[in-house]
Amino acid sequence: MPIREGIYGLLAEFNTPSELVAAAEEAYASGYRRMDCYTPYPVEEAAEAIGFHRNRVSLVCLIGGLLGFFAAFGLQVWVSVLAYPLNIAGRPFYSWPAFLIPAYEWTILFSGFSAGIGMLALNGLPKMYHPVFNAPNFRNGATSDKFFLCLEADDPKFSIGDSRAFLERFDPVSVVEVDY
Amino acid sequence: MATKQVVPDPVVDQATGEYRVIAPGHTFRTVTEQISRIVLTSRTPLFWLGIFTVAGGLATVLLVAVTWLFLKGTGIWAITAPVMWGFAIINFVWWIGIGHAGTLISAILLLFKQQWRNSINRFAEAMTLFAVVCAGMFPVIHTGRPWLAIYWLFPYPNTMNVWPQFRSPLTWDVFAVTTYASISVLFWYIGLVPDLGTMRDRSRSQIGQFAYGILSLGWRGSARHWMRYETASLLLAGLSTPLVLSVHTVISFDFAVATLPGWHTTIFPPYFVAGAIYSGFAMVITLAIPIRRLYHLEDLITLRHIDNMGKVMLATGLIVAYGYGMEVFMAWYSASKWEFFMMWNRMFGPMGWSYGVLLMCNILIPLTSLWSRRIRRSVAAMFILSLIVNSGMWFERFVIVVTSLYRDYLPSSWGTYRATRWDYATFLGTWGLFTTLFLLFIRFLPMIPMSEIRMMLPQSKIVRGGPDAEQKLEETV
Numbered sequence: 001m002p003i004r005e006g007i008y009g010l011l012a013e014f015n016t017p018s019e020l021v022a023a024a025e026e027a028y029a030s031g032y033r034r035m036d037c038y039t040p041y042p043v044e045e046a047a048e049a050i051g052f053h054r055n056r057v058s059l060v061c062l063i064g065g066l067l068g069f070f071a072a073f074g075l076q077v078w079v080s081v082l083a084y085p086l087n088i089a090g091r092p093f094y095s096w097p098a099f100l101i102p103a104y105e106w107t108i109l110f111s112g113f114s115a116g117i118g119m120l121a122l123n124g125l126p127k128m129y130h131p132v133f134n135a136p137n138f139r140n141g142a143t144s145d146k147f148f149l150c151l152e153a154d155d156p157k158f159s160i161g162d163s164r165a166f167l168e169r170f171d172p173v174s175v176v177e178v179d180y
Numbered sequence: 181m182a183t184k185q186v187v188p189d190p191v192v193d194q195a196t197g198e199y200r201v202i203a204p205g206h207t208f209r210t211v212t213e214q215i216s217r218i219v220l221t222s223r224t225p226l227f228w229l230g231i232f233t234v235a236g237g238l239a240t241v242l243l244v245a246v247t248w249l250f251l252k253g254t255g256i257w258a259i260t261a262p263v264m265w266g267f268a269i270i271n272f273v274w275w276i277g278i279g280h281a282g283t284l285i286s287a288i289l290l291l292f293k294q295q296w297r298n299s300i301n302r303f304a305e306a307m308t309l310f311a312v313v314c315a316g317m318f319p320v321i322h323t324g325r326p327w328l329a330i331y332w333l334f335p336y337p338n339t340m341n342v343w344p345q346f347r348s349p350l351t352w353d354v355f356a357v358t359t360y361a362s363i364s365v366l367f368w369y370i371g372l373v374p375d376l377g378t379m380r381d382r383s384r385s386q387i388g389q390f391a392y393g394i395l396s397l398g399w400r401g402s403a404r405h406w407m408r409y410e411t412a413s414l415l416l417a418g419l420s421t422p423l424v425l426s427v428h429t430v431i432s433f434d435f436a437v438a439t440l441p442g443w444h445t446t447i448f449p450p451y452f453v454a455g456a457i458y459s460g461f462a463m464v465i466t467l468a469i470p471i472r473r474l475y476h477l478e479d480l481i482t483l484r485h486i487d488n489m490g491k492v493m494l495a496t497g498l499i500v501a502y503g504y505g506m507e508v509f510m511a512w513y514s515a516s517k518w519e520f521f522m523m524w525n526r527m528f529g530p531m532g533w534s535y536g537v538l539l540m541c542n543i544l545i546p547l548t549s550l551w552s553r554r555i556r557r558s559v560a561a562m563f564i565l566s567l568i569v570n571s572g573m574w575f576e577r578f579v580i581v582v583t584s585l586y587r588d589y590l591p592s593s594w595g596t597y598r599a600t601r602w603d604y605a606t607f608l609g610t611w612g613l614f615t616t617l618f619l620l621f622i623r624f625l626p627m628i629p630m631s632e633i634r635m636m637l638p639q640s641k642i643v644r645g646g647p648d649a650e651q652k653l654e655e656t657v
Contacts, residue, residue: 017640143374143382
């Protein structure tokens with residue numbers, strides 16, 4: 001991985017979610033695309049403001065669920081019909097109604113794990129290092145009571161001076177440069 | 181003559197007369213501090229150490245009991261023909277039933293948008309996990325030599341080329357319970373990740389920062405992450421709902437599929453599920469009342485919670501009562517003399533006292549008193565009621581297992597059942613294990629989900645139109 005140098009972006013700190021959402025909406029409207037909001041609890045409007053409307057967690061979950069159903073059902077059919085057929089009170093080897101119950105459970109098991117682990121994977125977690133943690137005020141606030149907007153330096157519209165002036169307009173608590 | 185000034189209770193919403201879910205005056209920071217302080221303090225409270233000592237002692241009793249069991253075999257228990265299912269299965273069904281309330285609170289109440297669940301869902305889920313640990317142990321150890329029991333429980337390629345029998349409820353049970361345990365762990369952990377991020381950032385000790393840092397997976401609260409997180413939580417809630425209803429259903433199949441009078445009934449699945457939730461909510465109340473008192477969390481776990489849980493208990497208790505009534509009715513209406521005798525024997529036979537205890541603890545006392553709002557809002561009364569229902573539900577499983585088995589079709593094979601000291605030691609031991617795990621949880625992890633409480637504060641509302649509009653909102657709040 002190449003060593004990144006320079007700055008990752010500009011991080012503005014706000015006291016209320018409303019100020020953050022207003023700033024993020026304005027930033028999106030004036031053409032910024034590579035940016036992110038950091039909040040101590042889910043703020044749906046913040047994700048909408050930066051143009052993040054849909055995610056693919058549900059799709060991953062659906063695929064996992066189907067896989068789970070067919071894995072369990074297939075396993076039972078293979079075991080009960082081919083690998084180890086047992087005559088249980090004269091019932092057919094392919095007694096599918098009984099097989100539905102473990103298949104139902106594995107549908108839930110696989111889709112649940114796909115949703116949970118899929119969510120983490122799509123988020124790129126676990127990721128112990130991230131540049132925003134370098135900001136001196138980030139860890140004191142982002143996970144308890146402050147709201148952050150980060151304009152990232154690889155956005156074509158980004159320039160230190162202009163972007164800083166842009167953020168200052170929203171009266172943030174502070175605007176700091178975030179290093180890699 | 182001055183009239184006495186009535187100070188309005190801040191926890192009561194003056195407009196509606198209802199108790200609030202959270203007391204007013206909290207900010208994002210005070211909520212975070214109040215909850216994380218319990219964990220991050222270096223001083224362990226004295227009551228914690230006291231309870232931990234007792235619980236740890238009982239957990240040691242479990243260790244001894246299980247060791248002796250493995251050395252001697254299941255003969256140390258009271259199980260023998262005709263009662264081959266004794267305490268082990270009673271305790272298994274009882275513990276796993278308790279777990280159901282945690283999943284109900286975290287999943288079903290989330291889908292119904294019941295915001296009051298947010299304060300209690302984390303520790304209710306932890307209760308679920310530890311109850312499932314205790315429950316899951318019993319079917320394993322009641323095989324006597326569990327290391328020989330794996331091949332017919334789990335489908336894995338073994339040297340004997342033998343595979344499980346998938347038409348048996350016992351195998352369904354393995355799938356249901358292992359799925360339930362895995363999904364419960366996952367749901368609980370996913371819920372913890374953002375709060376672990378908070379703990380990482382607020383911890384002052386090196387070990388704390390390192391441990392919480394690893395466990396939080398580098399959570400940074402990005403808006404994109406939160407959206408995926410919310411979707412995943414909703415999906416997990418949607419998946420846990422049919423799961424929690426299916427687990428006790430499958431467990432009831434263990435009984436209902438057998439052709440034994442007292443077991444072979446179609447009402448078992450719904451009646452087992454309702455009973456599970458009934459006893460589970462009783463357990464949440466048993467745990468919540470001392471916790472809110474000892475950790476001064478009265479403004480986060482308010483009387484609103486206790487009241488609402490009382491209502492859930494009343495509703496599920498009535499379903500259970502209907503189940504009991506239907507069992508008696510069907511024993512008569514089926515015109516099967518075996519069913520009729522089973523019910524008569526259950527009520528008036530030598531074990532009839534246990535049916536009396538069950539009716540007293542599950543129907544007579546709670547279902548008459550829970551209608552009263554005054555009782556539902558009295559902490560002491562609810563604590564006592566929760567203990568009564570917990571014992572009543574244990575006796576329900578005792579009645580189902582023992583009084584169905586000990587006198588079945590052939591009088592020549594009748595017998596009786598009397599638990600041994602090892603039965604009691606194992607049961608008490610699981611109490612110790614449960615309490616020990618629960619105490620470790622409240623000492624090292626935030627027991628109330630901070631991010632969800634923040635979401636419930638009035639400040640979290642988005643206000644359009646700049647600072648003036650925000651000022652207005654503050655005035656109305």
